[in-house]
Amino acid sequence: MKDDERGAPQFRFRKRERIRTRREIGAVFDKGVRWSVKGMRIHVLPNNGPVSRAVFVTVRKYGNAVARNRARRVVSECWRLAKGSLKAGYDAVFVIYPGPDEASVRSPQMNELVRRAGLGAS
RNA sequence: GGGGCGGGCCGGGGCGCCGCCGCGGAUCCUCGCAAGAGGCAUACCGUGGAGGAAAGUCCGGGCUCGAAAGGAUGCGACGCCGGCUAACGGCCGGGAAUGUCCUCGGCGACGGAGACAUUACAGACAGCGCAACAGAAAGCGAACCGCCGAUGUCUUCGGGCAACGGUAAGGGUGAAAAGGUGGGGUAAGAGCCCACCGCGUUCGCGGCAACGCGAAUGGCACGGCAAACCUCGUCGCGAGCAAGGCCGAACAGCGGGUGCGCGGUCCGCGCGCGUUUGGAUACGGCUCGCCGUAUCCGGACAAUCCCGCGGGUAGGUCGCUUGAACCGAAGGGUAACCUUCGUGUCAGAUGGAUGGCGCCCGCCGCGCGGCAACGCGAGGUACAGAACCCGGCUUAUAGGCUCGCCCCCUUU
RNA sequence: GGGCUUGUAGAUCAGUUGGAAGAUCGCUGCCUUUGCAAGGCAGAGGCCCUGGGUUCAAAUCCCAGCAAGUCCA
Numbered sequence: 001m002k003d004d005e006r007g008a009p010q011f012r013f014r015k016r017e018r019i020r021t022r023r024e025i026g027a028v029f030d031k032g033v034r035w036s037v038k039g040m041r042i043h044v045l046p047n048n049g050p051v052s053r054a055v056f057v058t059v060r061k062y063g064n065a066v067a068r069n070r071a072r073r074v075v076s077e078c079w080r081l082a083k084g085s086l087k088a089g090y091d092a093v094f095v096i097y098p099g100p101d102e103a104s105v106r107s108p109q110m111n112e113l114v115r116r117a118g119l120g121a122s
Numbered sequence: 123g124g125g126g127c128g129g130g131c132c133g134g135g136g137c138g139c140c141g142c143c144g145c146g147g148a149u150c151c152u153c154g155c156a157a158g159a160g161g162c163a164u165a166c167c168g169u170g171g172a173g174g175a176a177a178g179u180c181c182g183g184g185c186u187c188g189a190a191a192g193g194a195u196g197c198g199a200c201g202c203c204g205g206c207u208a209a210c211g212g213c214c215g216g217g218a219a220u221g222u223c224c225u226c227g228g229c230g231a232c233g234g235a236g237a238c239a240u241u242a243c244a245g246a247c248a249g250c251g252c253a254a255c256a257g258a259a260a261g262c263g264a265a266c267c268g269c270c271g272a273u274g275u276c277u278u279c280g281g282g283c284a285a286c287g288g289u290a291a292g293g294g295u296g297a298a299a300a301g302g303u304g305g306g307g308u309a310a311g312a313g314c315c316c317a318c319c320g321c322g323u324u325c326g327c328g329g330c331a332a333c334g335c336g337a338a339u340g341g342c343a344c345g346g347c348a349a350a351c352c353u354c355g356u357c358g359c360g361a362g363c364a365a366g367g368c369c370g371a372a373c374a375g376c377g378g379g380u381g382c383g384c385g386g387u388c389c390g391c392g393c394g395c396g397u398u399u400g401g402a403u404a405c406g407g408c409u410c411g412c413c414g415u416a417u418c419c420g421g422a423c424a425a426u427c428c429c430g431c432g433g434g435u436a437g438g439u440c441g442c443u444u445g446a447a448c449c450g451a452a453g454g455g456u457a458a459c460c461u462u463c464g465u466g467u468c469a470g471a472u473g474g475a476u477g478g479c480g481c482c483c484g485c486c487g488c489g490c491g492g493c494a495a496c497g498c499g500a501g502g503u504a505c506a507g508a509a510c511c512c513g514g515c516u517u518a519u520a521g522g523c524u525c526g527c528c529c530c531c532u533u534u
Numbered sequence: 535g536g537g538c539u540u541g542u543a544g545a546u547c548a549g550u551u552g553g554a555a556g557a558u559c560g561c562u563g564c565c566u567u568u569g570c571a572a573g574g575c576a577g578a579g580g581c582c583c584u585g586g587g588u589u590c591a592a593a594u595c596c597c598a599g600c601a602a603g604u605c606c607a
Contacts, residue, residue: 014162020472250551253591296590346589350594517598
């Protein structure tokens with residue numbers, strides 16, 4: 001990372017970049033398009049806004065609370081580092097399946113998903 | 123030094139870069155004449171940010187709403203005694219019982235001293251009940267075998283058989299069989315008698331009490347199950363922060379507003395007056411946050427517009443973290459705990475913050491090398507994430523520290 | 535976050551004053567039929583979710599745990 005990118009907005013991930021209500025998440029599940037790879041699934045719906053928003057959920061049976069929180073944190077961190085080079089204006093819901101929760105494993109899964117979803121470099 | 127049991131405590135540390143949530147500041151944006159208000163605004167600064175169990179939701183409270191005169195019944199929980207506490211099914215102290223070990227006394231039943239552990243530990247002469255199978259008999263308590271007696275009969279003179287009576291010492295059944303041991307006694311036996319042990323009753327003494335000690339006395343039944351019902355005593359109204367309070371779009375509903383003149387010219391037009399309505403300021407009034415009057419600014423005069431109303435949806439906000447709190451010190455108490463003091467410490471999310479990556483160190487056992495200190499190598503570093511807040515209980519947990527007791531080895 | 539319910543044969547469920555566990559469907563074998571289905575007869579199949587406790591005795595009573603399901607905006 002270059003010096004002039006320290007604290008740059010494309011590497012931050014604030015509240016307004018997250019989908020924050022059950023209704024909006026339900027809309028992405030109902031109307032969005034889905035792609036999946038082993039360990040992860042994505043639902044995407046255009047939101048016609050200036051920024052993309054995302055949310056991360058685990059499947060119902062995903063160990064205890066510590067394991068679920070760690071999975072969402074790791075995947076969220078991958079999104080934070082990757083989203084700056086993607087197209088804006090989409091709502092994305094990531095569904096995480098059980099697997100090794102390390103950035104070296106989750107990051108390639110996410111890259112493959114966003115490539116298939118057509119969110120690649122603008 | 124090693125191992126076991128029990129109690130108490132801790133449960134990783136440091137550096138760098140990039141992030142997340144709250145609070146305070148600064149800056150920016152929006153509204154407003156202003157004071158100010160608001161902002162899921164910020165390549166900014168400062169500061170705080172999981173646990174001993176945050177868990178299970180098994181108990182007890184606070185808090186909130188609902189219900190409610192009081193009492194009884196019902197239902198539920200609890201149950202040796204005393205204390206602690208806001209309260210408890212928790213904790214502390216004491217008692218009793220049971221079990222194990224050790225030791226002393228006794229022919230024996232058993233008793234005494236000590237250590238450790240366990241106990242939902244009120245009531246079974248208030249009631250309704252239960253005990254399968256086995257066994258002769260299982261609860262207003264019993265003769266199957268056996269033992270003994272006298273009678274009759276048979277006899278190979280040892281005894282056998284029949285019916286009658288006595289008997290709870292022995293056998294067998296059972297989870298449980300009618301106080302136990304030793305002796306006397308007897309036809310055989312039996313608390314039938316005696317001593318001791320156990321049990322019951324009465325009295326005295328000690329203790330707040332549970333209970334203990336001692337004496338006298340009864341010859342001995344008043345068996346077990348209440349963690350099924352039940353009785354007695356004590357306590358308990360129901361829900362739960364997704365409780366509940368406030369603000370409040372949009373859509374639908376209800377009520378009010380639809381005027382006059384001039385100009386342009388036929389249009390969802392402009393201006394003035396008027397009507398109505400919102401806001402601000404000034405003055406006055408009083409029941410002190412509302413009303414009245416005046417001025418200024420703005421909206422509307424309608425096709426789908428303007429204003430008001432109630433309901434309270436979407437959403438927002440409060441509840442929301444300073445409290446029976448924690449930590450430390452002093453004092454009181456055997457202890458649980460209490461009292462006083464302190465520039466002492468305290469997170470608040472809401473698809474849900476406390477994270478990611480990299481490096482170093484610590485700790486643990488294992489293997490190899492070494493007399494040893496130590497070095498090298500491959501590993502391991504748990505259980506688990508606040509969601510209204512406390513007091514407990516229970517369950518999960520790598521590894522470590524510490525206190526007490528016991529066992530083994532080595533040394534002096 | 536909080537309230538509540540349920541774990542018994544392969545499946546769906548019974549099982550009360552505690553005394554050695556049943557029903558229906560399914561499964562296996564035989565009979566019947568040329569064969570299959572239906573029908574008839576016989577049979578197998580169970581650590582009563584797990585671990586403690588009370589009791590002589592526990593699927594049943596008590597305590598703790600685990601796993602499913604369901605409701606509350």
